[in-house]
Amino acid sequence: MTAKKAVVLVSxxxxxxxxxxxxxxQNYTCYALSFDYGQRHKIELQAARQVTKDIGVVxxxxxxxxxxxxxxxxxxxxxxxxxxxxxxxxxxITYVPARNTIFLSLALGWAEVLSAYDLFIGVNAIDYSGYPxxxxxxxxxxxxxxxxxxxxxxxxxxxxxxxxxxxxxKTEIIQQGLKLGVDYDITISCYQPDxxxxxxxxxxxxxxxxxxxxxx
Amino acid sequence: MTAKKAVVLVSxxxxxxxxxxxxxxQNYTCYALSFDYGQRHKIELQAARQVTKDIGVVxxxxxxxxxxxxxxxxxxxxxxxxxxxxxxxxxxITYVPARNTIFLSLALGWAEVLSAYDLFIGVNAIDYSGYPxxxxxxxxxxxxxxxxxxxxxxxxxxxxxxxxxxxxxKTEIIQQGLKLGVDYDITISCYQPDxxxxxxxxxxxxxxxxxxxxxx
Numbered sequence: 001m002t003a004k005k006a007v008v009l010v011s012x013x014x015x016x017x018x019x020x021x022x023x024x025x026q027n028y029t030c031y032a033l034s035f036d037y038g039q040r041h042k043i044e045l046q047a048a049r050q051v052t053k054d055i056g057v058v059x060x061x062x063x064x065x066x067x068x069x070x071x072x073x074x075x076x077x078x079x080x081x082x083x084x085x086x087x088x089x090x091x092x093i094t095y096v097p098a099r100n101t102i103f104l105s106l107a108l109g110w111a112e113v114l115s116a117y118d119l120f121i122g123v124n125a126i127d128y129s130g131y132p133x134x135x136x137x138x139x140x141x142x143x144x145x146x147x148x149x150x151x152x153x154x155x156x157x158x159x160x161x162x163x164x165x166x167x168x169x170k171t172e173i174i175q176q177g178l179k180l181g182v183d184y185d186i187t188i189s190c191y192q193p194d195x196x197x198x199x200x201x202x203x204x205x206x207x208x209x210x211x212x213x214x215x216x
Numbered sequence: 217m218t219a220k221k222a223v224v225l226v227s228x229x230x231x232x233x234x235x236x237x238x239x240x241x242q243n244y245t246c247y248a249l250s251f252d253y254g255q256r257h258k259i260e261l262q263a264a265r266q267v268t269k270d271i272g273v274v275x276x277x278x279x280x281x282x283x284x285x286x287x288x289x290x291x292x293x294x295x296x297x298x299x300x301x302x303x304x305x306x307x308x309i310t311y312v313p314a315r316n317t318i319f320l321s322l323a324l325g326w327a328e329v330l331s332a333y334d335l336f337i338g339v340n341a342i343d344y345s346g347y348p349x350x351x352x353x354x355x356x357x358x359x360x361x362x363x364x365x366x367x368x369x370x371x372x373x374x375x376x377x378x379x380x381x382x383x384x385x386k387t388e389i390i391q392q393g394l395k396l397g398v399d400y401d402i403t404i405s406c407y408q409p410d411x412x413x414x415x416x417x418x419x420x421x422x423x424x425x426x427x428x429x430x431x432x
Contacts, residue, residue: 066280070322072329091367098325101365105321106286109314113288133365141361148357149317149349151307 003029005116006162007107010034010060012047013189014209015122015165018177020055022164023120025180031114032060033107037099038068038076041190043197050186063106072097075191082192084202091130092204094191100133104142108159112152119146120162127170127212129204139163170212219245221332222378223323226250226276228263229405230425231338231381234393236271238380239336241396247330248276249323253315254284256291256298257406259413266402279322288313291407298408300418307346308420310407316349320358324375328368335362336378343386343428345420355379386428 006028010016023030032052034045045062052060071077073096083092100123107119123134132138143161147153165173177184189209190199199206222244226232239246248268250261261278268276287293289312299308316339323335339350348354359377363369381389393400405425406415415422 061285063285064280064282067325069277069279070326070329072325091370095367096325097328097367098321098362098365101321101361102318102325105314105318109283109288109312109318110286112313113286132367132370135364138361138364141357141364145317145354145357145361146314148351148354149314151311151313151348154307154348 003027004118005029005031005114006118006120007031007033007111007114007116008057008120009103009107009122010048010052012044012051012187013205014177014184014187014212015124015173017051017055017182017184017187018173018180019120019122019164020051020057021177021180021182023162024055028118030057031110031116032057033110034060034062035065035103035106036062037065040075040078040082041188041193043193043195044188046197047186047188054183054186061110065102067096067099067102070097082203084200086207087129087204091132094129094204095131098133100131100138101142104161108146108150111159112150115152117152117157117159118162119159120164122165123163124165124168124170124173126168127208136163136166139166170208171215174212174216219243220334221245221247221330222334222336223247223249223327223330223332224273224336225319225323225338226264226268228260228267228403229421230393230400230403230428231340231389233267233271233398233400233403234389234396235336235338235380236267236273237393237396237398239378240271244334246273247326247332248273249326250276250278251281251319251322252278253281254292256294257404257409259409259411260404262413263402263404270399270402277326281318283312283315283318286313298419300416302423303345303420307348310345310420311347314349316347316354317358320377324362324366327375328366331368333368333373333375334378335375336380338381339379340381340384340389342384343424352379352382355382386424387431390428390432
């Protein structure tokens with residue numbers, strides 16, 4: 001029996017590393033996809049490379065995409081500062097317009113070429129920044145779209161978007177990853193690490209990660 | 217009263233030029249978006265530039281995106297030949313996996329940055345190659361997704377995906393464009409023009425265009 005193929009979005013952070021480990025544990029043959037999208041924390045791609053090497057994938061593809069050409073986020077416009085005063089009630093300025101729609105669309109394109117019908121994304125709607133494109137209703141709508149948008153969908157195959165972390169707390173995510181042997185030391189979550197990879201410790205991503213480990 | 221902003225996808229072809237002219241005629245302030253996506257017929261981008269200059273837009277943005285890194289289509293993989301024997305019943309190999317999902321996602325991201333709630337795309341489901349992501353049900357699903365995916369959608373604004381050509385024949389499209397003063401001489405539809413822009417006359421895009429003009 002041939003193992004089923006999955007395309008897994010890997011950013012280099014804690015969540016996507018755990019997601020990749022979960023996909024592997026479910027016996028998927030994994031194809032990792034990362035984006036060089038003009039992000040402030042481009043150093044995360046080095047971590048992504050280490051993560052996929054460590055966990056093991058068939059192929060790791062990097063797609064170049066100049067989202068800094070669009071801007072509108074502290075992560076893609078260097079003139080906008082990353083907030084460091086703690087999580088707010090509102091959607092923060094680190095929100096990148098339509099990012100997960102764009103990333104999943106590209107993952108869908110690659111999946112179709114590979115004849116892979118399973119896509120994994122490490123979105124989380126519990127310990128998160130309130131990004132709209134991390135919520136279950138977004139994922140449901142994308143899955144429906146994926147099956148209407150593609151030749152594969154028309155031919156009767158069904159794309160499934162897997163979100164194994166969506167209802168977990170950060171601590172539960174880490175617990176699951178540790179069980180699966182994820183080495184979190186090689187992951188990076190910070191939105192604004194320096195060029196040597198030193199984290200700021202103050203941005204939302206750093207705070208969520210730290211609180212997750214502290215609660216363990 | 218401020219004119220409403222619209223993001224219009226412009227490829228340089230007949231359909232998108234007509235779509236842009238229609239958006240203008242509906243008093244939208246137009247922002248044009250084109251993609252350098254590794255397409256075989258990259259020369260279409262020169263036509264796109266002429267079209268937006270001719271019809272008039274506030275800004276014309278070009279996004280780089282290496283879809284040739286994904287491949288899987290005669291338009292993005294130079295090893296796959298463009299069919300020249302006439303339209304087939306099946307979805308042809310010129311189908312680019314998830315292309316309109318990817319393009320609309322990026323248009324959505326830019327629209328959100330611009331506070332533009334109207335997106336125009338020149339898809340057509342009558343005289344077309346059978347691409348799944350040109351059908352009305354795809355557009356309806358994308359519009360729903362757009363409003364779930366974004367901060368703008370959460371805040372109660374509504375993104376609308378306009379497809380003014382979707383139910384028109386190629387001849388009707390041309391008639392409408394001519395009424396609006398579209399100069400079709402500067403557009404290019406061919407999937408495999410030579411480096412000077414000479415068309416092949418045999419690919420599906422050339423055939424559909426030719427039949428549309430002949431029926432006039």
